[in-house]
Amino acid sequence: MTDINFKTITRRMFVDRCSAKLLLPASTIDRYLRHFFATVSDHLADGHRVELRDFGIFESRVRPARRILNPITGQRLNTPDRRFVRFKPGRLLKSALADISIPNNSQNSDSGKFNNSQV
16 A cells, blocks of 8 residues: 555545554455444434544534525525534644645735736
8 A cells, every 4th residue: 555645535545544554454444434434424314413532523403494596587495404514623633734734826925815917
């Protein structure tokens, strides 16, 4: 297994990395991971929260029904209540993210401001 920095890690890549680090078969890690995801999903679907200490909190919330306007037809529609998941990062995850430097892709120091000379 090579140590390449990917922008996205898939479940399969995660399983392979854990398998190599823990010296366990990938099938065992995959089975545990699938069970973990199923348990978290079921708990959130029941409207509960999942707290993984120092990593973060997953909360199941409800977005209330509302009236919307179809911009093409102008028709008013009602949307139903919708359940969504909110994630709040924990202490260790926040500190890990704070330690990562953000690359500066801009040529000038006013990267967040519109500059007429760039047009």
